[in-house]
Amino acid sequence: MDPATNLPKRTHSRVSMLDPAAQIEIVAFEWVPDFAQGHVRDLRPRWACEEAGLPYRERLISVMDKPAWYFDEQPWGQVPALRHGDLHVFESGATLLHLGEKSETLLPRDAARRSEAISWLFAAFNTVEPPLMEYGNVTLFAAGEEWAKLRLPSLEAFIRTRLAPLERRLATSEWLGEALTIADIAMVSALRALEDSDLLAEHSATFAYVERGKARPAFQRAIADQLAAFARHPQPQMEGA
Template identity: 60%
Template sequence: MPIDPQASLTITGFDWVPDFARGYVRDLRPRWACEEIGLPYAERLISAVERPQSHYADQPWGQVPVIDDGGIRLFESGAILLHLAQKHAGLLPDEPQQRADALSWLFAAFNSVEPMMFELGQVTLFAAGEQWAELRKPSLMAFIGERLDRLAAALGGRDWLAGPFSIADIAMATVLREAGDTDLLDERPVLAAYLARATARPAFERALAAQLAAFSDHPPIPSDSTGETP
């Protein structure tokens, strides 16, 4: 595994999240990219309950991931994936059109698919049972289905979105995992098979194991306004 406390690249993640979020926090994406190319990285784990004020200087909303690459700091997983791919071979195709396709699909994953998946999480998890969520769910599922149908048609019989495996597939596969226990992928065998191929990659398995290993079993005890634990 490329986790190395002495590495020049540091990935910031959380030291604890609720069970339902484990394996889905977005620092999984740069971890996966590093595993694909054998790039060592160090971990910086912060509290998701009481996020340090210094973290907001690097990520305005206090989210993860953030990376520090030899003094260059980036936030947003898409920007981080692109940064890593531009510095290291093996994450973007060399052929010009395939490279352009990979970049297009990278942004498509985060702009055209993930917002719908985020809303799905809102209506099925965070607002489950609320009247507005129950009313929204049928039309949302239909809209997501239309988006996924177009994705399946575009993927066709190819293994990956842009020729060889790339950051576009890291992005899209992690987004598709957010479909959770719905039938959205089961009803679209092309996408179910695509996701299965992606998550069967040894690099994904190592990245997932690394993220899960970073979580403690219990949430930290919040401190009071004086900074001392109650």
């Protein structure tokens, strides 16, 4: 027992890197609707901090009533944004690259492996994720609309062209490179848009890769801390509701 908290003493691997005194600050939402909980993109730098043992603090803003000043920090009002001392970074890809520069665990220093990781990082954000964003529109946000029903088959076919090369790579490799990097954090996070889809299930190596990512203690701590913020902030009252 830890005499200070009267709770079972936690091993290092179970201690989250969330620390109000940390130098790195990650902006996240204080609350989001159920369907988005566990999927908001601050999860990506949180996960990276947990993998690397980099302490971070969180700054929570309202998604329903975004403060006007936040658009000076993040032009689209999205999360995450990250501060590290005087540096300011937005876009989850840029936050991952920033954290990668701080930790060889996240991004190899060897030039060839570093180039490989950065190539896969951009592949996650610009080759794999874009059609998955549209898949979210088709199957979730616009699920009831006629165009969405008509669009689904060709979109699924296109997504398969994006998954096949990943499947080929992951059939012989646990991670995209020799060990987990920011590219895997980005790719697993993007692929989670297919968590409940046959598209992922039919690519068994890629499916196993996503499960392997989600089973990481660092991922578990990151998602627990995102969800903990939501639990502390009840759903806001809707005006006129």
